[in-house]
Every structure is written in C-alpha cells, then in structure tokens.
Amino acid sequence: MDLGFIADIVPEILEGLPTTIGLFLWSMLLSTVGGLLLALARMSAVGALRWFAVAYGWLIRGIPLLLIMFYVFFALPEFSRTFLLSPFWTAVAALSLWTAAYQAEAIRSGILAVDNGQYEAAEALGMTRAHYMRRIVLPQSVRIIVPPFMGNAINTLKQTSLATVITVPEMALITTRIISREFNALEPLLALAIIYLALTTLLVFGQAGLERAFRLKV
Amino acid sequence: MAPLVRVQGLKKSFGDLQILNGIDLDVEPSEVVSIIGPSGSGKTTILRCINLLERADGGRIEVDGQVLCDEGPDGGIRFASKRDIRKIREEVGMVFQRFNLFPHMTALENVIEGPIAVKGMDKGAATERAHELLASVGLSHRADHYPLQMSGGQQQRVAIARALAMEPRLMLFDEVTSAVDPELAGEILLVMKHLAEQGMTMIVVTHEMGFAADVSDRVLFIDHGLVVEEGRASQVLGAPAEERTKAFLRAVLERAPMAEEGDDPDQLNEEPTWSSDPLAAEEAARDSAELARLRNEVAELRQQLFRSGTTRSEG
Amino acid sequence: MGEFDIVWRSRAIFWNASWVTIQVFILSLILATAVGLGLALMRMSGFRILRWLSATFVWVFRGMPALVILFFSFFWLGNNLGWSPFQSAIIGLGASSAAYKAEIIRAGLLAVDRGQYEASEALGFTKAHYMRRIIIPQGIRVMIPNYISNSTLLLKSTSLAAVIGLTELTGRSRQLANSTFQPIEILTAAGVIYLVATSFLTLSQGYFERHFELKR
DSSP states (O other), X not given: OOHHHHHHHHHHHHTTHHHHHHHHHHXXXXXXXXXXXXXXXXXXXXXXXXXXXXXXXXXXXHSOHHXXXXXXXXXXXXXXXXXXXOHHXXXXXXXXXXXXXXXXXXXXXXXXXXXXXXXXXXHHTTOOHHHIIIIIIHHHHHHHHHHHHXXXXXXXHHHGGGGGGGTOOSHHHHHHHHHXXXXXXXXXXXXXXXXXXXHHXXXXXXXXHHHHHTOOOO | OOOSEEEEEEEEEETTEEEEEEEEEEEOTTOEEEEEOOTTSSHHHHHHHHTXXXXXXXXXXXXXXEEEEEEOTTSOXXXXXXXXXXXXXXXXXXXXXXXXXXXXXXXXXXXXXXXXXXXXXXXXXXXXXXXXXXXHTTOGGGTTOOGGGSOHHHHHHHHHHHHHTTOOSEEEEESTTTTSOHHHHHHHHHHHHHHHHTTOEEEEEOSOHHHXXXXXXXXXXXXXXXXXXXXXXXXXXXXXXXXXXXXXXHHHHHHSOOOOTTOOGGGOOSOOOOOSOOOHHHHHHHHHHHHHHHHXXXXXXXXXXXHTOOOOXXX | OGGGHHHHHTHHHHHHHHHHHHHHHHHHHHHHHHHHHHHHHHHTSSOHHHHHHHHHHHXXXXXXXXXXXXXXXXXXXXXXXXXXXXHHHHHHHHHXXXXXXXXXXXXXXXXXXXXXXXXXXXXXXOHHHHIIIIIHHHHHHHHHHHHHHHHHHHHHHGGGGGGGTOOSHHHHHHHHHHHHTOHHHHHHHHHHHHHHHHHHHHHHHHHXXXXXXXXO
16 A cells, blocks of 8 residues: 555546535535425325325335436436436436435424424414524424434535546546555545545534534523 | 351452452351342442352352352452353252243243253153142142243242252242232242241342241342441341441331231131142132241341341240 | 336346446445444443554544545555455545445444443453444444434445446446437436435335334
C-alpha cells in the first residue's frame, strides 16, 4: 500500500464531493417535504390519501433503488419528454422518491408517539387541530424523529454512490475512472472509503448533537 | 467436622454504596441457615457472592474445602480460576427469586440440561433422574409443559428440581417465594422443608419468618451489611436480644396476615409422606392437605411471635 | 397493453436472471449471518481486543456505501484472487450486510433476561454452551423483525451486482430494456418480481415469529 499515492488521489476524488453533497442535500430537501406529505396523507381522514401513502411505501420499499434509478432514467421519458432529466436530476429524483418513503415512516412514528392525553388537553383548551399539530405535536415529535431521520440521511448519503451507474460524476464514478486509468484498485478505493467514513461519521456526530439539542428538559 | 461453607470478612460495594461490611458465616453440613433482614441489607448479595455471580471486594469464601476467593498479603482479592469456579458451582445449587427457568425448554428439558452438559450424563439416565426429581417436587404431570404454561409456584419447584439435578452439596435459596402469589408460596416452602429433612445443607434468604422459625437450625439477622444478631431460630425470632432485630420483627409481623379464626391445626393428624410419582389427583390432594398444615403452622407461629415475643417450644 | 408481450417472450431471460439474484441473495445472507453472529459474540466477549475489532469492523462497513465495499471485493480482492463477479458479489454484499446483522444479533442477545445468564452460570455451564443452548435460541425471537427487514434490504442490494457486470435481475433488465427499446415494460416487470420477492420475505416474518414463539 502506498500512502503517498493515496494522498495524491484524495484531491482528485474530492472534485466529486460537491456533486455528492449536491445529490445529498437536494434529495434530503425533497424527500423531507415528500415524507411529511406522505405521513400526513397516511393519517388523513380521506381514504384515498391513506391508501396512496400505504401503496407508495410498499412499492418504493419493495424495489431496489438502482431499479428506481433506471426507471426514472430510461422508462419515464418514454411516457413524456417532460420527464427527460439530466443524469444529476435523475439521481436526485430517484433518491428523493426512495428516501421519502423511509422519511414518511420516521415522521409518522414521531407523530404517533405523542401521548393521546396531550390531544385531549389541547382540545379541552379549545385549540384548533392545526394549532395543536404545530405548537404541541411537532415540538415533541422532533425529538423522536431525529434518530430514524438521521439514520435515513446517512443511508441516502451512501446511496448517492449509485448515481455512478447513470454517469453522474460524483466521487464513486471518479474513483472507478482512476482505477481503470491506474490499473490499481486498492489505494483509490481506500481513499474513497476514508472520505465516505469521514462524511458518515460527521453525520453520526450531527445526530448526537441534534438529539442533545431536542432532549426534553427535565 | 469442618464447615461446608466458610465465609470470613466478606465485603462488597456497588459504586459508593457499601452493601456488605464484613460478613462472617460458617455453615455445617446438613445445617439450614436462614438469613433475614430489611430490603437492601445485603442478604441477597451474600448468596450471590458465594456463587460468584457477584465478585466480592474483600474477604474469603470457602466451599467444601475449595477456596473461591481470598485476600492476598497485599490486601487485594484473588479468585479461583474459571474452571475451578465452574467445578464449585456444580456443587452449589441456586434457586432465584424470579425462577430463571429457560422459557424455550420444557420442565424436563430444563432439568436434564445441566446433568448432560456439565456432568456428561447420558440422556437416558438424566431423563430418568429428572422424572424422579420432578415427582419429588410434585410435578410429574408437568414434565412436558413449558415454563409459561405453569404457575409461579410450579415454576419455582421446577427450578428447585433443576438445581437438585446437579446433585449439589449446598443449596442457596434467594427469596424464592417473593415473586409468587402468597397462596402458592406454601408449596415451595413445603418442598424446601422436605429437602431440609433429607439433610440438605441450605442457606435461605427469606421474608417468611414462619419458615425461618420452623425449618432453620440457625437464623442470621443482617442489617446495613453486618450480622446484627445470630443464633438458634427460636432465640433470634422468639426472644431477640438486639433492638434492631426486635424492631424489624415487629414491622414484619404487623404486616403479615393473621391466621383465621376457624383454622384448626389439628384437623390433619397424619403426616403424609412425600414420595415419588403418585397419581396426579392423589398427589394434589395430599399436597393441599400438607400445605394446609404448613400454612397453619406458619400462621400459628406468627400469632405466637406477635402476641408474646416468648420463646416457641421446640417441636 | 399489447406491448407487455415482450415480457412473456423474455420469460426465460427473467427466470435465469432472477435465479442469479436468488443465489446471490441466499449465499450472501448465509455469509452475513455467520459473520454477523461472530462479530456480535466478539463484541460481547471478555477480551477487549475482540470487542474493539468487532466495533471497528461495524463502524467501517456501516460507514461505507455497499457499492464501495462491492468495489473492494471486485476490483481489488476479486482481481487479485481471481474471483468471478458472482463470487465478488457474494463476498462484498455479505460483508456489507454482516455489519448490520452484527448489530441486530447483538441487540437480540442483549435483550435476553439477565437471569438466564445467571441461571446458566449457576448451573456451571460454559459460556460456549449457554450461548448456544440458552441465550441464542431466545435471542432469535427478539431478532426476527429486524433480521427480516434487514434481509429485505440485502435482497434489494443484490441489484448492485449489476454494476460489477453480474447479469442478475436488475442488470439483465437494463440490458434488455436497451436492446428491445421497451424500458417501461421490461423495468416494470423487473419491479414486479422484486415486489413479489420482498413482500414474500416480509410475510414470512409472521411464520418465523410463530415458529419461535414461547409456548404458553
């Protein structure tokens, strides 16, 4: 193993870091919004919405992310040209669709965990349902949502590597190019692994920090 | 004859909390010693140290001539090797407050697991012996039941049979009736009483003052990790010398239910024998008769102790 | 929907590709379970070095994308040791999943009541004996839901083997979609096969839970 060589290729791989981070942040943003909507749909009084949310979760969780990515990339444009996206946005779309299903579960479990007595207390005080959700439920749920939410985030970060297969120039793709150029796999892969480990470890620390921040004052 | 168990200066603390402050205890072969005292006094910890489920911080423990732990010249404590500990544990049966039966195994499987795995007994012999033991605790008809299909009293009796299957020289009982319904405690105490009569050496941590008085040769009253009072059961329970012992007994007996007016201890004159494998119905009837007798004895004793504090005549 | 004829006409291809997926899944699941059990026991052992090794393995292999682990197994190990993509896929996916299995198995074993350990010790059982006979059989019951849902993830992860050139279900479907110019039909069919397989796994949970239920 050549440590000097690793040091040389780390900067080259890091050229893909902005793309990796871009994939991650866009997917997190869209999937959080999507997940929240799905969670609310799942708990809605309208049967069709509930049914849609359940079917969506079952579908997305039952299929590999890679297949979803191929579907968005190859199949969706066949329905309509408006779905013809660049590789980057294809990856964002697939990652968002996929992550949203998991975030919906995380958010729903957080909302369900709030004690029912709280609702009765709020109702007795004459709060509206919207007010109750916003002021009573969400602040309490956030605490419960943080661990699974951040777990999903870590998964999504790792899964951005799948964008390689549709030629998005993120870190994993750059690494495979180095491997074929140098006829050497170990050092480039170690460099890539170290970067991912640093990123995921950072997120784990972030999770611990968030959990501290939202801990109930007792 | 040398004592079977010799505990000297036993010390144990959990964090800052000193649980045992130097306990001395000798137990002769075939002796039954009851340890009583308030919750948190360290009674259970003594048993757990004798079986090395807890590691003592200081002192010396010897079982059947084998040293479990001892203080070195530098004051540090040393323990027997893992292998020696396992060997000593073969000779020491332990019965837990919460039974700790293996819930995925039937009563029979619970009993034969030890002899087969540890003593290398073959399955046929172990099974035959297990059936005898289950019969001796009145549970022949429960051999193929799983723990969760049995009452607490039955589970605890299986646990006793499981410990006996290892043919121990010493039995440790850790508040074995505390986790069962009061009306089922009698059947466990009955089994223990018979075991004592057969000459088993026993150390019994208990809240059952009646049992302590009736069955044990000696009673230790422990408080704050020290032996406060020690002596014959009739003396410690009937005429305690120490103020703390008196206060403890008063508190315990005031809480205990009194015998009912109509109870007649003499209605069952014949002492039934406790032998192996009778028919279930017959056995159950006999059990309940013996249980009633024992329960009356216990109640009577409580009454005596509560009213007078005078010495109970030895039977 | 006459276009779905293509799926029926390609059924042999789907069948063969699915069979590859199933083989990769089962073999990497066995590997992951064995390694995960070893890691869990190491983590609970009395030797600090074993605990440290296990914790480090879990940290490293959970901190990396499964794809990167697969790359290690294919480009580096596979290349040096002459493994086929099939072998590389099993090793890579198995190692990646093992880190998760280790955590699931450990949580299950820790959930077993302390009294079970104490009763075993008091009877003089060796650790090897009571782990095998007393603790693990009871821990399995607790592990089932997480174990199954993690196995569903592994089943889906087998699709990553497409990236290293294995013609399993996802990779083969992609090739077929390109060559037939009917990506909607082909990819939908692949999706349905995955859905059936993952739903089957999820439903099996009830069976296993009943199987390991304590008799009461």
